[in-house]
Amino acid sequence: MNSQGLDILKRKFRSANTIINHLIQTLSLVWAASGYWTLASMVMLLVQGILPAISLTFTRQVVDNLVVVAGNGLSVANVQKILIPVALMAGIMLLGEFFNSSGEWIRTAQSELVNDHITALIHNQSVAVDYGFYEYSEYNDKLNRAREGASGRSLALLESIGSLLKNSVTLLAMATILIPYGLWLPTILIISAFPAFYILMYLSKIQYQWSQRTTTDRRWLMYYDYLLTNSSTAAEVRLFDFANHFQSAYQILRRRLVKEQFHLLKLQTLGRFIAAIIALIITGGALAWMGRQVLLGILTLGDLALFFQVFNQGQGIVKELLSNIGKIYRNSLFIGNLFEFLQIQPTIVDPENPVAVPTKPQKEIRFRQVTFRYPGATEAVLENFNLTIPAGKIVAIVGDNGAGKSTLIKLLCRFYDPDSGRIELDGIDLRNFAVKEFRRLITVLFQSPIPYYTTAGENIALGDITALSNQVEIESAAKASGIHEKIMRLPLGYNTMLGKLFPDGTDLSGGQWQRLALARAFFRRAQIIILDEPTSAMDPWAEYDWLERFRTLAEGRTAVVITHRFTLAMQADIIHVMRAGRIVESGNHDELLALGGLYAQSWKAQMESSSSQKVKNGIA
Numbered sequence: 001m002n003s004q005g006l007d008i009l010k011r012k013f014r015s016a017n018t019i020i021n022h023l024i025q026t027l028s029l030v031w032a033a034s035g036y037w038t039l040a041s042m043v044m045l046l047v048q049g050i051l052p053a054i055s056l057t058f059t060r061q062v063v064d065n066l067v068v069v070a071g072n073g074l075s076v077a078n079v080q081k082i083l084i085p086v087a088l089m090a091g092i093m094l095l096g097e098f099f100n101s102s103g104e105w106i107r108t109a110q111s112e113l114v115n116d117h118i119t120a121l122i123h124n125q126s127v128a129v130d131y132g133f134y135e136y137s138e139y140n141d142k143l144n145r146a147r148e149g150a151s152g153r154s155l156a157l158l159e160s161i162g163s164l165l166k167n168s169v170t171l172l173a174m175a176t177i178l179i180p181y182g183l184w185l186p187t188i189l190i191i192s193a194f195p196a197f198y199i200l201m202y203l204s205k206i207q208y209q210w211s212q213r214t215t216t217d218r219r220w221l222m223y224y225d226y227l228l229t230n231s232s233t234a235a236e237v238r239l240f241d242f243a244n245h246f247q248s249a250y251q252i253l254r255r256r257l258v259k260e261q262f263h264l265l266k267l268q269t270l271g272r273f274i275a276a277i278i279a280l281i282i283t284g285g286a287l288a289w290m291g292r293q294v295l296l297g298i299l300t301l302g303d304l305a306l307f308f309q310v311f312n313q314g315q316g317i318v319k320e321l322l323s324n325i326g327k328i329y330r331n332s333l334f335i336g337n338l339f340e341f342l343q344i345q346p347t348i349v350d351p352e353n354p355v356a357v358p359t360k361p362q363k364e365i366r367f368r369q370v371t372f373r374y375p376g377a378t379e380a381v382l383e384n385f386n387l388t389i390p391a392g393k394i395v396a397i398v399g400d401n402g403a404g405k406s407t408l409i410k411l412l413c414r415f416y417d418p419d420s421g422r423i424e425l426d427g428i429d430l431r432n433f434a435v436k437e438f439r440r441l442i443t444v445l446f447q448s449p450i451p452y453y454t455t456a457g458e459n460i461a462l463g464d465i466t467a468l469s470n471q472v473e474i475e476s477a478a479k480a481s482g483i484h485e486k487i488m489r490l491p492l493g494y495n496t497m498l499g500k501l502f503p504d505g506t507d508l509s510g511g512q513w514q515r516l517a518l519a520r521a522f523f524r525r526a527q528i529i530i531l532d533e534p535t536s537a538m539d540p541w542a543e544y545d546w547l548e549r550f551r552t553l554a555e556g557r558t559a560v561v562i563t564h565r566f567t568l569a570m571q572a573d574i575i576h577v578m579r580a581g582r583i584v585e586s587g588n589h590d591e592l593l594a595l596g597g598l599y600a601q602s603w604k605a606q607m608e609s610s611s612s613q614k615v616k617n618g619i620a
């Protein structure tokens with residue numbers, strides 16, 4: 001064999017190996033989800049597999065006895081000879097029907113259990129993967145494929161395996177009936193279905209490749225659909241009147257996908273038709289041979305009836321059996337996407353021997369020569385970056401858009417690790433702490449806080465899920481963030497449902513949602529408080545009021561505030577000015593003004609543009 005042939009063989013072997021692995025993984029997954037139901041359905045399938053063959057053996061008896069009765073006339077004994085096998089056949093049919101309906105019940109129960117199990121696996125993995133997972137298109141493709149692979153495919157796979165088992169049993173029983181007429185008959189029966197099998201496998205592969213290739217396209221469709229149907233985009237869709245633009249983008253993409261799908265469908269139809277013709281020719285030939293045997297008096301009419309039924313049904317079963325194999329192949333390809341997703345390993349993990357996290361920072365948080373580049377990005381956001389945040393102080397970081405402020409927060413929360421350099425808490429590299437334990441030390445108010453559609457109280461309590469029912473603390477966090485009075489005016493106070501997505505929900509304004517998120521951050525009672533643009537949605541009066549409260553609350557804790565508002569930054573103990581991934585100035589408000597650098601220039605510019613001294617613009 002030449003090297004090309006060897007390569008093909010190796011590839012085929014690897015692909016068969018992957019399919020077998022997927023089958024084993026699927027079986028163990030289904031077993032873990034629905035052990036007893038799986039056992040019950042397997043037993044049932046086995047019995048269902050044997051029943052048709054038993055029923056067929058009575059066919060010959062009935063036909064041969066009919067011939068005898070037709071020749072000898074009616075008598076009680078003769079009628080009995082017909083009635084008994086007929087009654088037995090009826091009994092078997094009844095039993096078959098019983099198993100069919102019970103099978104449906106078992107499959108539904110099993111399907112619910114398996115779907116729930118897979119959903120739980122996907123949920124667990126979605127939370128376990130790195131935060132960075134969600135920032136990359138290829139990962140989102142993986143998640144999407146996993147979902148598509150999961151939806152019904154594992155059970156379809158199991159059903160195909162079950163059906164394969166059942167059909168194999170039936171075929172074995174039927175082949176046993178055919179063997180006495182010649183070994184070549186069951187052989188030809190099986191061979192006749194091979195063209196259909198080959199075509200099915202080939203088309204399954206094409207279908208799978210097409211689906212992989214168009215995953216991103218399908219996500220685009222979901223995105224356009226979201227833009228056109230979501231409450232958060234409804235206002236802009238109307239105002240900018242761009243619905244037609246996205247609708248037509250949706251339709252153009254959809255038309256292309258449908259066209260490609262139709263092309264695949266055409267191939268499938270043609271392939272099936274050719275396979276059916278081949279099978280028909282083989283059946284015709286076998287039947288002609290059998291008819292000749294009867295005419296020659298070698299076989300009886302009963303034999304012919306039995307043969308016809310066995311061959312006819314047998315061919316259907318072989319076809320089904322091979323189609324089961326095809327389906328197993330196709331589903332195992334798709335379900336491979338689920339396993340691929342489940343196997344993604346997070347990179348932000350606990351060290352082997354984690355160091356105990358201090359109860360609060362004693363000395364400082366320090367970025368030492370940190371260089372970081374987002375995966376796939378050409379430029380580093382931070383390069384040899386140094387920053388010290390003294391324990392117990394409020395540190396403000398100001399800087400123009402894209403300077404890298406949010407990135408350093410992501411690094412501090414260990415959503416990413418630096419490519420080089422280290423981030424330390426009291427001299428210990430953050431990578432030496434257990435991730436969850438370290439994060440417990442931190443509370444963050446992100447730039448765009450999430451409105452959770454639950455009660456006002458729970459919205460705050462989500463900051464520390466272990467203290468969900470601590471009403472006193474919930475209220476004190478709400479007071480600290482300045483949202484308590486608003487909540488008290490809601491119809492059911494802290495028990496009022498927020499958001500308009502579900503019945504009886506009340507919506508809040510942008511600034512009120514932000515205060516609620518702030519209350520959530522406070523409720524966590526963490527020693528390191530990080531706030532990314534905490535007052536961006538607040539009016540200047542509210543901001544002033546909030547600052548007073550925050551000073552009291554942050555007392556003794558370490559706070560990092562990222563802001564474009566100088567009225568907020570000026571209150572900090574230390575202000576760091578950041579530009580293009582570097583700290584370019586540091587000091588308190590007065591020191592920085594005296595320095596006459598970037599901070600002082602931006603401050604002056606803002607003061608000039610705002611007689612009310614309520615700063616609206618960033619440092620840029």
Ligand SMILES: Nc1ncnc2c1ncn2[C@@H]1O[C@H](COP(=O)(O)OP(=O)(O)OP(=O)(O)O)[C@@H](O)[C@H]1O
Nearest residue numbers: 135374377381399400401402403404405406407408
């Ligand atoms: N997930 C990402 N992948 C690649 N590049 C990113 C990613 N997130 C941010 N960046 C890039 O990193 C740089 C710093 O972004 P960052 O969000 O940290 O800036 P910022 O200072 O917080 O800006 P702003 O004040 O506008 O919020 C930007 O140039 C941005 O394009």
